[in-house]
Amino acid sequence: MATAGLHDSELGELQRRLVILRVGLLLVVALLGLRLWHLQIREGPYYRDLSENNRTRSVIMEPARGLIYDRNGVLLANNVPSFTLYVSLEDVKDRNVLIEQLTNLLGLDPVFVRKKIMAKGSKQLPRKVKDRLSLREATLIESHRLDMPGVMVQVESQRNYPGGVTASHLLGYVGEVSPEQLERPEFSDLHQGSIVGQYGVEKFFDRFVRGQAGQKSIEVDAVGHEKRTVVVEQPHAGDNLYLTIDVRLQKVAENLLGDESGAIVALDPRTGDVLAMASRPGFDPNILSRELTPKQWAEIVQNEGRPLNNRASQGQYPPGSVFKVMMAAAALETNTVTPATTIHCNGGYQFGRRLYHDWKAGGHGSVDLRRALVQSCDVYFYTVGQRMGIETMASFAHQFGLGEETEIELPSERIGIIPSAAWKLKAKNEPWLPGETISASIGQGYVNVTPLQMASLIGTVANDGVTFRPRLVQAVMDRATGELQARPTVPKRTLKLRPEILPLIKEALAGVVKEGTATRAKSALITIAGKTGTAQTTALGKDKKAEKDIPKKFRDHAWFVAFAPVDAPTIAVAVLGEHMGHGGSAAAPLAKELIETYVKLMPPLSASATNGMVARDGDAGGQGPR
């Protein structure tokens, strides 16, 4: 204790110095308190926001697209679950490293991955990198998740077309909304990666089928693992569509064309309902709805058969002799001829220095209107056309819906060409030549029509002059309410013809099948009326070579339009076979077969086909994977 006593004075000094420690302590603690006040009170809300951003991620919940059925409730387009790869940029530490990882893991093109990740858009929303991952790819990503923060695999519904190539042009396909589309107002509520219809009904009725995306806020931990869902805005599935087509008839139509290029359209003339609309070659919408590489895409677009072209509504061909149906009506209405007027056909029509041939060497002799139609006499119509003039012809052609949209509910319908002096001046900057009227009067020259227009034309004749707008979708069902909304049939126009004219023409068309150029369309099951057409694709003056000697691409297009049964038509058909030769031999049998199929499927006396559809509503509603 003595030692301690020695230092008592020092002890006292030490203890006096404590005041410094006390002051220092209070000072430092005050500074700490000030700093904490600054962090928690002054900047508290800012840091609170940061902490919320830290933990919550917005995840888009893609809606299931509406289902598409045929008129009998057969499923044509549905959705199947599939894995989609998303990247949440907020969690990505180094984008270049991530791109490399994804590239290596999935064997993707690094440029492609970069483009997807760097796509414009809100930083909060995850970027869709790849859909339709295989189970193996999805597992691979899940197992590497810890090394790749921000990478998410979501289960989403993917468009699926069970019928594959069947009705592909009608149904269309879907795809990611493009950057250009995103800038348009109708896509304003969409985002990068949204799926929209890009073709066919999928595109035209996209606003019904699309549905509305939902959003969920999920809470994630530091490595991006989903902990719990905070807020859910459920996605709304798109509306279901019931098409007017009968998929059985559609398949038959497609099979009839087989490997040939061409189109077959079948309408119900009484309503405009499209019963079948085939275009060949077709495509598999399941493949096109996927993310295609530029190479795959180029292969499809550059394919010589142009499979993406819907030949029914977008293919434009000279109508050939089918045009004579319209010509006959025009000639009678304008009193250019009477039913009894005869014109002598000796196999050619001399105009100026040029001789316009009839298809039949030697001619048909003296023909009246009925015979001219039945035999498809060219000279008769050369004469009639020459008498009427191109302007009268054009005005009647428009009445029959040629050179105009049928207003079918499909994107990018073509209207063909109905030439006139004004048209030629505008299109070619040349005056109309009188000889061109003669070519036009048998549906050659500049005249161009689509198979759909032809079907509509023959349907109009069958329906006693009333044209219905082609209807593809007969009803839309709201999936949320189950409410079925029928889409109206729209009578578009009535031909301004004296009442006795159409019966005359219909009778003549029945004669075409009975005794004329289309006897191959004669059916034991049902009476058929129709008109053949053989559209020349090369110069008129041809040297009568045997058909099989002409290279395929220079051969004529074969047309046949028909309706049945003759007395009370329920179906109107247009068949076009590209480079298939004569309408009577190549196209007429196809029409006959289609009509017979129709008869077998729907006996003419059966009740309205819509009954079938309504009966199936119960099981159709709310089917999708979600």
Added chain:
Amino acid sequence: MIDRVINSRGFDSFDLRFIGLIVAILGIGVLSIYSVTHDQDTAFPFYAKQVVWILLGAVAFLVMWLSDYHRIARLAYPAYAIILVLLAVVLFEGKSSRGAQRWIPMGPFAFQPSEFAKLVLILTLAHYYSKAPRVGWLQRVVLPGLLVFPGLLLILKQPDLGSGLSFLAVYAAMLLMVGMRSKALGVILLFSLMLFPFAWEAMWGSLHDYQRQRIMAFVDPTYDTGGKGYHALQSRIAIGAGELTGKGLYGGTQSQLKFLPEGHTDFVFSVFAEEWGFLGVLALLLLFVALIWLSLEIVSRAKDRLGALLAVGITCMLSFCIVVNIGMTAGMFPIVGIPLPLMSYGGSATVMTLASLGLLLNVKRRRLSFL
């Protein structure tokens, strides 16, 4: 004889307040650790382990409280020698974690000699200064400096910048309290020590990011391995997001969702601040200040130099750790690995801190025995 008589009086209201404060802070610590780690799947989660450490620490506290600190101080030199050996052993045989080699494995646990080195250093220096009147620069500064140096070197080699700084702080504090004749110098040095964090921030703030990272990587590669100040930012976010009243127990998303690493150890303060807000933080600061205030009270009433030096060393060490830890979590200066006394999870630190506080209370008991 006298000791026994006094002891029989049991503890007074001062002891009660002192121990009450310790228990309160320990409780807050366990609660915060529980909040972060309650969903752990292990059979023996961190909060449960921490309770065990506290119980072990309570034993150490009682031992240090009820022994004679003169007798304990006499063991200082051998103890320091043993610690130096252990620090050397750590370098060769130790267990690594996050790039630093600080632990000696002992069965299922690991023992961290650098924590105990702090207390042993205090004992050693207090013993050195109190044994004889130390006069002149050589005896007052250089010789104790030579004592400190090998330990400091071994600790920095681990590397453990936090413990190294604590070591220096203890040395400087003891030096100032006993040594310097010139009051002016003492005041200046003491203030510079106290203001070191803030001075550091000014200095540090003037550096470029990459320079800082290089310096930090050089001095202490274990921290901020994610780079770009992630750790510091997440800690600031956690504290700031607490706002006035906090997010409530388990509500701290920063730590619950693991955005803030080390929520149960060095960053336990951030966890607490996020869940209890500014009000909670003020309360906690008050508890700490009260504890240090009582400690300083013990220093001021110590009956001999040894007791006063021990008490001042312990008080300064604890204050330094508290201030630096809170300062670093609040982003006032760089992140160095210093745990928050009585709150951070950790066996060695908890036992050492409780032992130190026991020794502190022992100094006060000794004083009373002569009244």
